[in-house]
Amino acid sequence: MRFARTRRQLPLHLMVLPSAALVLIFSYGPIMGLYIAFQKFSVVKGMFHSPWNGLDNFDYMFSLPDIWQVIRNTLLIACLKIVAGLAVPIVVALLLNELGNRIFKRWIQTLIYLPHFLSWIILGGVLIDVLSPTSGIVNQLLGAFGIEPIFFLGSVRWFPAVLVVSDVWKEFGFSTIVYLAALTGINPALYEAAVIDGASRWKQTLNITLPGMLPVIVLLATLSLGNVLNAGFDQIFNLYSPQVYESGDVIDTLVYRLGLEQAQYSLATAVGLLKSAVSVVLISASYALAYRLANYRIF
Amino acid sequence: MAIPPAEDYLGGAPLLWVRTDWLQKLNLPEPKTMDDFLKIADAFANQDPDGNGKKDTYGLAASKDVIGGYPDLSGFMNGYHAYMNVWIKDASGQLVNGSIQPEMKTALGKLQELYKAGAIDKEFGVKDGGKVAEMQTAGKIGMNFGAMWNPLWPLQDNVNADKNAEWGAFPIPSADGTPASAQANADFNSFWVVKKGAAHPEAIVKLFNLYNEKIAGPNAEPQTYHTVDGMEVFKYALMANGFGTPQGLLSVHKNVVAALKSGDGASLLPEEKGYFDKIKAFQGGDRANWGTNKVFGEGGSWAVIGQNYVDGGLLTKNAYYGPPTPGMTEKKAILDKLVLETFTKIILGSPLSEFDKFVSDWNKLGGEQITKEVNDWYASQS
Numbered sequence: 001m002r003f004a005r006t007r008r009q010l011p012l013h014l015m016v017l018p019s020a021a022l023v024l025i026f027s028y029g030p031i032m033g034l035y036i037a038f039q040k041f042s043v044v045k046g047m048f049h050s051p052w053n054g055l056d057n058f059d060y061m062f063s064l065p066d067i068w069q070v071i072r073n074t075l076l077i078a079c080l081k082i083v084a085g086l087a088v089p090i091v092v093a094l095l096l097n098e099l100g101n102r103i104f105k106r107w108i109q110t111l112i113y114l115p116h117f118l119s120w121i122i123l124g125g126v127l128i129d130v131l132s133p134t135s136g137i138v139n140q141l142l143g144a145f146g147i148e149p150i151f152f153l154g155s156v157r158w159f160p161a162v163l164v165v166s167d168v169w170k171e172f173g174f175s176t177i178v179y180l181a182a183l184t185g186i187n188p189a190l191y192e193a194a195v196i197d198g199a200s201r202w203k204q205t206l207n208i209t210l211p212g213m214l215p216v217i218v219l220l221a222t223l224s225l226g227n228v229l230n231a232g233f234d235q236i237f238n239l240y241s242p243q244v245y246e247s248g249d250v251i252d253t254l255v256y257r258l259g260l261e262q263a264q265y266s267l268a269t270a271v272g273l274l275k276s277a278v279s280v281v282l283i284s285a286s287y288a289l290a291y292r293l294a295n296y297r298i299f
Numbered sequence: 300m301a302i303p304p305a306e307d308y309l310g311g312a313p314l315l316w317v318r319t320d321w322l323q324k325l326n327l328p329e330p331k332t333m334d335d336f337l338k339i340a341d342a343f344a345n346q347d348p349d350g351n352g353k354k355d356t357y358g359l360a361a362s363k364d365v366i367g368g369y370p371d372l373s374g375f376m377n378g379y380h381a382y383m384n385v386w387i388k389d390a391s392g393q394l395v396n397g398s399i400q401p402e403m404k405t406a407l408g409k410l411q412e413l414y415k416a417g418a419i420d421k422e423f424g425v426k427d428g429g430k431v432a433e434m435q436t437a438g439k440i441g442m443n444f445g446a447m448w449n450p451l452w453p454l455q456d457n458v459n460a461d462k463n464a465e466w467g468a469f470p471i472p473s474a475d476g477t478p479a480s481a482q483a484n485a486d487f488n489s490f491w492v493v494k495k496g497a498a499h500p501e502a503i504v505k506l507f508n509l510y511n512e513k514i515a516g517p518n519a520e521p522q523t524y525h526t527v528d529g530m531e532v533f534k535y536a537l538m539a540n541g542f543g544t545p546q547g548l549l550s551v552h553k554n555v556v557a558a559l560k561s562g563d564g565a566s567l568l569p570e571e572k573g574y575f576d577k578i579k580a581f582q583g584g585d586r587a588n589w590g591t592n593k594v595f596g597e598g599g600s601w602a603v604i605g606q607n608y609v610d611g612g613l614l615t616k617n618a619y620y621g622p623p624t625p626g627m628t629e630k631k632a633i634l635d636k637l638v639l640e641t642f643t644k645i646i647l648g649s650p651l652s653e654f655d656k657f658v659s660d661w662n663k664l665g666g667e668q669i670t671k672e673v674n675d676w677y678a679s680q681s
Contacts, residue, residue, distance in 0.1 A: 065633060128426065154424050239425075242365075242643040243640075
């Protein structure tokens with residue numbers, strides 16, 4: 001009996017095998033290399049013969065003159081992105097859900113989804129033009145309202161805001177789709193019952209739609225907390241300049257210049273390890289919270 | 300022991316590129332001194348050289364990276380005898396970093412004035428070379444400092460777009476009576492090595508010799524070993540990488556120009572023949588080959604490099620060419636950031652006095668240690 005079931009499932013197991021192998025090779029395999037974070041790694045001596053130096057790499061990182069400013073920038077930009085990246089798609093999904101015209105809704109959905117497919121290399125060039133204080137369309141619009149041109153990408157004050165807004169603009173369409181999918185899973189009988197009870201649209205949203213979306217919201221919030229030290233390397237690297245290092249230099253860009261351009265691989269690994277450790281702690285903590293407060297389980 | 304590739308200091312040395320059709324239009328002299336240069340930069344920005352009635356042109360190209368092959372403000376600094384990010388010998392024979400010398404303060408002050416006067420794009424601090432090239436291609440920029448290959452990119456694009464556009468190559472003008480010397484850097488980042496105890500260590504030298512014999516020697520067979528049916532087979536030689544003709548591209552330029560004068564390209568090496576043909580096409584009216592002519596032809600990049608930088612001895616080579624010192628590995632990224640951030644801010648209008656604080660910060664953050672290591676290395680060389 002048992003044997004027959006295993007036999008029946010055998011093709012399925014075989015089909016999973018390649019993807020399991022990919023995960024093992026590309027996600028678990030490199031974990032072994034993490035130990036160079038505790039070495040004074042030399043390319044010539046290789047992974048197995050480089051001398052150990054304990055926590056020196058971590059010490060060195062925290063002794064860098066700008067490190068606290070860089071950590072502050074990272075946390076600020078990442079946290080703003082997490083909050084905005086959660087709030088905006090939820091609101092947009094709720095609004096789209098209220099739209100009666102299906103074709104119009106589809107159009108909007110597709111349009112806001114499109115920027116997700118552009119790389120930051122391209123968008124970096126586009127944003128520099130669009131946000132230019134002399135010829136950019138944004139400042140020309142602001143000028144029509146009598147506002148002095150703002151040098152968005154060259155101003156220490158505005159730069160983090162540009163990062164957050166442009167990141168949300170690029171990605172909110174994608175998350176919106178996830179929320180919209182969650183909405184379709186809500187039992188229509190609930191709405192019918194609410195209408196009979198005399199609930200307004202607003203009351204329905206508050207008492208049926210939002211609670212129905214809650215599991216997905218909790219899931220995405222939990223996962224996004226792991227990004228608290230990821231301010232977005234691709235984006236910042238393509239937009240920042242020495243002019244805005246003060247508010248735009250983040251851990252990843254610093255490590256790129258330090259670890260890769262100067263070939264300090266141990267340092268880059270140490271920072272990567274530290275970031276992963278912080279992410280694991282935060283994800284575990286938020287999962288525990290979600291489990292306790294919202295009775296939500298992933299596993 | 301390791302064998303480094305052939306040195307090439309000349310390929311990256313900055314030249315001054317000027318829209319000569321704009322010079323004629325505004326009745327300006329060629330830039331002989333830094334004063335001429337500043338006047339031209341101002342005129343290009345304020346006297347509407349493109350004649351469209353709008354104040355939308357700039358005198359000098361600049362990017363957020365400040366220096367590099369294009370656009371390269373190190374050329375401007377060299378005009379004030381300041382050298383960014385290279386090691387130079389001071390009066391006492393010690394090696395010092397060019398970025399922190401008093402001459403640099405003067406040069407940055409002048410750049411600040413140019414920026415204030417509108418001769419440099421207000422937004423240069425956020426633009427990379429590609430973005431600046433778009434403006435120069437569109438005919439908005441009248442001068443830039445940059446390497447010998449600039450005519451091929453981005454100047455060729457401007458020449459394609461505007462049939463009146465013409466650019467001239469000039470040596471770096473000087474701010475005083477002493478001729479300006481171009482800074483030059485060569486990155487020795489690959490080496491040939493032989494394993495200790497190898498049976499035939501001399502084989503590596505034999506292979507080098509064979510390569511030079513077949514490609515550049517008197518009995519060379521370039522038809523077989525350089526380019527066959529348009530395929531550059533020389534690139535696949537075991538020991539070729541980094542080794543070209545002994546004189547490098549400068550001799551290519553000289554041979555091509557000599558052949559153009561005599562009208563006979565038969566004795567040229569295949570590579571040279573390729574340039575010869577393109578320049579012939581340019582002379583026949585094909586502006587798509589303007590760039591090749593400006594690099595290898597008469598009055599082009601290599602003509603200026605050869606006559607001024609090489610024959611005139613006006614090249615300031617980076618005096619440090621050893622491997623990265625321990626201090627560099629640890630601190631260079633921090634110092635690079637400090638240099639770029641400070642220089643950009645000063646050009647954008649921060650008080651010039653910040654330069655003095657920058658010098659002491661630079662020393663404190665590891666510059667002093669690196670300077671010592673560099674001088675120890677230097678002492679061990681002689």
